[in-house]
Amino acid sequence: MSVVFVAVVAGLGGAVTGRVVDALALVAPRRVGAGDGAVATRVDRQGRAIGAPWPELTGALCAVAVTLRFGWTAQLPAWLWFVAVGLLLTVVDLREQLLPNRVLLPGLLGGLALLAVAAGADGDWSSLGRAALAGGAAFAVLLVMALAAPSGLGMGDVKLAGLLGLYLGWLGWPVVLVGFFLGFLLQAVVGLALLAARRVGRRTGLPFGPALLGGALVAALLTEDWVLLLP
Numbered sequence: 001m002s003v004v005f006v007a008v009v010a011g012l013g014g015a016v017t018g019r020v021v022d023a024l025a026l027v028a029p030r031r032v033g034a035g036d037g038a039v040a041t042r043v044d045r046q047g048r049a050i051g052a053p054w055p056e057l058t059g060a061l062c063a064v065a066v067t068l069r070f071g072w073t074a075q076l077p078a079w080l081w082f083v084a085v086g087l088l089l090t091v092v093d094l095r096e097q098l099l100p101n102r103v104l105l106p107g108l109l110g111g112l113a114l115l116a117v118a119a120g121a122d123g124d125w126s127s128l129g130r131a132a133l134a135g136g137a138a139f140a141v142l143l144v145m146a147l148a149a150p151s152g153l154g155m156g157d158v159k160l161a162g163l164l165g166l167y168l169g170w171l172g173w174p175v176v177l178v179g180f181f182l183g184f185l186l187q188a189v190v191g192l193a194l195l196a197a198r199r200v201g202r203r204t205g206l207p208f209g210p211a212l213l214g215g216a217l218v219a220a221l222l223t224e225d226w227v228l229l230l231p
Contacts, residue, residue: 003228007064014063017084018055025049025091049091059087062217069220071227074121075170078114079220082167085110086213089160093209099156108135108163115170127170134169134176135162157208164216175223183215 026049049055066079085107093099112132119128139162146153161180168176187208194200 003068006067006228010063010067011060013080014059014061014083015056016059017063018057018059018087019052021059021084021088021091022048022050022052022055024088025095049095055087055091058090059083062087065217065221068228069224069226073227074118075115078111078118078167078170081107081110081114082217085163086217090210090213093156093207097205097207099154099160099209101159104156104159104163108159108166111163111166115166130173131166131170134173135164135166138162138165138169138176138180151205153208157212160209160212164212168216168219171220171223175219178223179216179219180212181215182218183212186215187211 026047062083063080066083067076070076070079085103088103089099089107092103115128115131119125139158142153142158142161146155146158164179164183165176168179187206190211191200191206194204194206195202200206
């Protein structure tokens with residue numbers, strides 16, 4: 001099966017996923033009162049959270065990248081799930097500045113289940129154990145950071161760290177460190193760029209989820225060879 005054919009199929013699937021995600025993002029909960037736990041649903045008249053072509057393009061590029069990176073292996077479904085969940089969280093966080101539990105929890109449980117299937121297929125239970133340990137460690141570290149500086153991190157970011165730690169831990173401890181470092185670096189670069197362009201002020205809150213997800217994906221893609229591009 002040629003690499004071009006694989007890329008086309010993965011790209012089409014990713015584009016469809018992006019379209020679905022853009023519609024699903026409309027039903028994500030949104031805070032309407034500080035501390036009261038209330039949520040509301042904001043509905044867009046076109047039925048899209050962002051609109052074409054960005055969700056479709058991003059979904060296609062990410063799906064192609066992870067498919068070429070991991071190839072036809074048992075772990076590929078888990079990474080395609082990561083792309084779908086990550087894209088949904090990104091759209092919601094950019095729109096609402098919120099990482100909802102109704103996306104985070106299924107994302108975490110689905111990722112754990114799919115990685116468990118991959119571990120069973122390959123007999124690689126040590127990677128699954130490391131992934132679970134890394135997820136717990138990442139959650140604990142960001143929880144401490146959030147408690148120390150509540151204005152910088154929200155509980156949604158802390159829960160997201162558990163999901164990212166799970167996936168990055170599957171690949172190894174160095175990948176965990178690189179992924180979170182890139183996430184914080186990306187957030188800093190974006191914040192400084194927006195500040196320089198006077199699009200935000202010094203006290204403006206920015207969604208952190210997209211940067212964390214982007215850093216994790218880049219680390220997963222670039223820390224090892226792309227399987228389907230090997231000679």
